[in-house]
Amino acid sequence: MSGLLQEIPQLAKVMNLLVDLFNKHAKKDEDGDDSLSKGELSDLLKAELGEFTSASDKAKADKFFNQLDADKNGTISFDDFMVFTASLHMLLKGLSTKKM
Template sequence: MTKLEDHMEGVINVFHQYSVRWGHHDTLSKGELKQLILKELTNTLQNTKDQATIDKIFNDLDADKDGQITFNEFVPLIATLVMTMHDNIHKE
């Protein structure tokens, strides 16, 4: 497996680590998303301890408004964060 493929699999594995924790297969509840953000994205996202920030992220990601985040709904968050990190690297 290439380095990039390994990192992509890592994103999938982290999503699954949090999505199956409470018995929901392949979706994240708001609480599960919050735990993922608090433990995995604390250096990347600001105000992660602010519930209003978590609520906004969750509502923005939950495209079908079913109260769960699927992997397909989660991917845009990762894409946005990667693009932001890329931009920040060029600012240094």
């Protein structure tokens, strides 16, 4: 019985959170697919990163979206999203290391 009550490992929690976050935003429009449109990605970034990002410049936002859209199909797949989140984590780790 104690095995059922074990806490979920922290990395598993983070992985589940990323999957849930992607799915929550990917399903906002009626296209029914498992990808993020430009609008869905913008909503996700605003909701989850807030003031950390600035979407005030449409040209910059479009360039960012195009960089994430690896297969150039006009949407962000889960794989594209995971590459983005991994890159963001590495960037943040590098910035925090430089501050020390």
